[in-house]
Amino acid sequence: MEAKTFNTKKGMTGLGRGLGALLSDSGSTDNENVIPRKAESPGSMNEILISSIVTNPYQPRTHFDQEALQELSESIKILGIIQPITVKEETPGRYILISGERRLQASKLAGLTKIPAYVRTADDQQMLEMALIENIQRENLNAIEIALSYHRLLSEFQLKQEELGDRVGKNRTTVNNYLRLLKLPDVIQAAVRDNEITMGHARALINIDNNETQIKLFTKVIEESWSVRKIEEEVRRLAAIGAEEVKGKNQNTLKQEISSLQFRLQGYFGTKVQVKADDNHKGEIKIPFASKDELDRILGAIKVNQD
Structure with missing residues (x-):
């Protein structure tokens, strides 16, 4: 079950011009798809038709546990949405999700037609950063999803590792450890993604230069339930x-x-x-x-x- 709390105060972790600034940057909407409600923070919060929202193309998460989604859906039926999602208005009446895809999917399962949302302004880089940070702070992303997101920020927005570390609140060594996971064979990356092995297991396997040897050792890890120390x-x-x-x-x-x-x-x-x-x-x-x-x-x- 996913617990959500409001927090739109300035001074949160800086991303570009600051996540706090982004979350306090309201976007005015006056079309028929939005029903204004009393603002509970410096940014306006509205109820938006779920059918008018498209998913975030920069969503770092690639896997959603269906059982957990169903549990969240049942909670939403009883308690409603505790924390609004965040969206960007692409065109009048059409919104792109920035963060909160689990809440959006669970709301659909719960049969909701509208969902509370903060309407923000953000460019592509900020959208990716905001989605990445939200998931990392809630520890919802697996190590491969984090690594892929870091890689996108580095490759698509020409960031250096030091700059990336500053944006996501991690030191350069930590960022590099995640990026190194992407050098592993696909089968091992999939095992990390599916929680069959931990990042610690994967980091140990990285130190083997030969992919064939990595896979042979990985097979033993799975079959014999090896510890990281082993x-x-x-x-x-x-x-x-x-x-x-x-x-x-x-x-x-x-x-x-x-x-x-x-x-x-x-x-x-x-x-x-x-x-x-x-x-x-x-x-x-x-x-x-x-x-x-x-x-x-x-x-x-x-x-x-x-x-």
Whole structure:
């Protein structure tokens, strides 16, 4: 059940020119679809025909629990709408929902034809920000929906992560943690969205570079109900194995390079040559000689004067 309370005081979290300013910015309406009521805040509140409202194209929520909607609908039948929705007047008699889609859907289920609403002015960015903030503050969005909303704000409105963090009241690290979720395979993102795994599980899986390995580990997480700590331990184990494999490959490559160099030097000097090097490519080259004549020949090959 969704509890709603009025709060249109200025000084709320700033979004663009301020969410408080947006919520106190009234839009006058005098068409037949609106029945004015006494304002209960600096912004006017009206009753609007539900049929005149279209959903918010910037709504960050993509999933609505039908059972929860039905519960909210039953509550609305008994108590009515405790907190009005927020809309933007697109054209006379036509409104775009800014926030309150659960209330709108539940009101339709309850058989209402009109709904109390604040009529505001907002551009596209402000509409997305307001819808995002409202849901985040009520903790109704899942982590993937938040990540997608952050991505839209960054990509569509050219915000920097610091600016986005200021707008949504989160630090840059938190914003980045959400955005990283979008790098996960679709099946894992869907599991986060559907609450099959937590954001903590997902963040642990992000630290695996290979998508195929991520999915294999995710399957174990689901089948064996792994905790976040269990995933983190497994990720560290895989990382250690990967590091050893890389080290082994590097050592093999170095041995091959040394062997090739040693063979070419022996052919150039016409004598046995020893080449040694460590993992940091530090080492030495030894060219033994058995006589002065052999030394002279070697020095001649490297063009060293013997004055």
